[in-house]
Amino acid sequence: MALPVFPVQLPVPDLGPWLGGNLLPGVWSFEAASPGPHVALISLIHGNEIAGALLLARWLREGLRPLRGRLTLVFANLDAFARFDPTDPTLSRFVDEDLNRVWDERVLLGPRRSSELARARALRPLMDGVDVLLDLHSMLWPSDPLILAGDTPDARALGLRLGVPGLVVADQGHSTGRRLIDCAAFARLGRAALLVEGGQHWQPATFEVLEASATALLRHTGLLPASTAPATPPGRLAEVTRTVTATTHGFAFVQDFRGGQVIPARNTLLALDGEQEIRTPHDNCLLVMPTPRALRGHTAVRLARLVDEAGHS
Incomplete structure (x- = not known):
């Protein structure tokens, strides 16, 4: 049965200037003079979820730099994104397999080969140095925005403090494989990884949610100045x-x-x-x-x- 038609109402991001990266292909990392946490914002774990990539490309274009610590911006599945076609946007989720189901150490160290595993293996050493990660996603089917916090207390607490989106879901992941936020690097005390689902794919409102969530995280960690706006109410678990x-x-x-x-x-x-x-x-x-x-x-x-x-x- 064919999927319904979901219109693409966001521009396709131009990643041409950012493909090379300054750390790895598609990976840009900037360190401030003042010490602080290493925060990573991840986009394009799925090649057709373009809202997060639009945000990171805009911030790179604007020259965003952290006030303290280190900020890393990642365009994850570049091979899948290269296939993105707004007239058939669901086909470029991945090339060989879901990049958000391969983050088990046995899989990463095992003999299996795929486009997504090659990229995960290249990114895995970077994850060991990240203190806080926010993975930017969107959804095909209608749903309220939410934060997925996995099953670690530090991630739950961080998601609730951000309050954007206002619902934090603690879960055990999927039977088909481990997500990036479930990676062993983020099970260590004091580290936290969140996945934000901003709304439906390709909608302007979804971009706005992802921007608000990522901005809240950078302010909370001190990489951006604190907001002068009234505090966002804490989320609900x-x-x-x-x-x-x-x-x-x-x-x-x-x-x-x-x-x-x-x-x-x-x-x-x-x-x-x-x-x-x-x-x-x-x-x-x-x-x-x-x-x-x-x-x-x-x-x-x-x-x-x-x-x-x-x-x-």
Whole structure:
């Protein structure tokens, strides 16, 4: 079944001036005179998610430099982005495999070969020196913006302090492979890696969310001056209670759900996976990034429980 048409309402970024990098191809790193953390902003983990690349290209063009510490800007999957076609924008997500599923040490050190693994292996040493990472993403299907914080306390705390977007989801990742934010480098005490999903691909509002989130991070870490605007309220935490992986090619939701939607009642029917019913495991169940066309073996939706300030569900 063909995907719906999602119009590309953002300009395709011109990365020509930035392909060479000053550290690695597509990687620019700048160190301030004053000491501070090493912060990395990552774009184009998926070659068709251009909003983050637009932001980093604009900041490079404007000559953004950190007040302290080190700032690294990364255009990750350049080979996939080179194939981006606004008339068929979903085809350039990756070349051989998903670059956001290969960050397991056994995979990185193993014998398998692919375009994405070659790039991950080139970037992996850089990750060892990064204190704080923000991975800039967007979504194909309609969903409220959110921050994915994985399962480390430092990442959860950082996401909540940023408050942009306002929802922080603590999760265990995907069964199909480890994301960049799950990389062993960020499991160490005092380090944090976040993934921000700014909204739907190719929408101006998504660019604005990514810009606000990245700016908030740079201000929080002291790489940019503090804002004089009123403080952003802290985010709200949700903990994933179940990750639903499609086990058949016939996985189908029973209605059009939107990411961020809260289902009030436990045991509400959400989807059919062949003959298996997928139901909400608890009251006030938050739907995290439901994927109507989930392939067998891939995440179809994550189900989460909102947590209040006292840590109660």
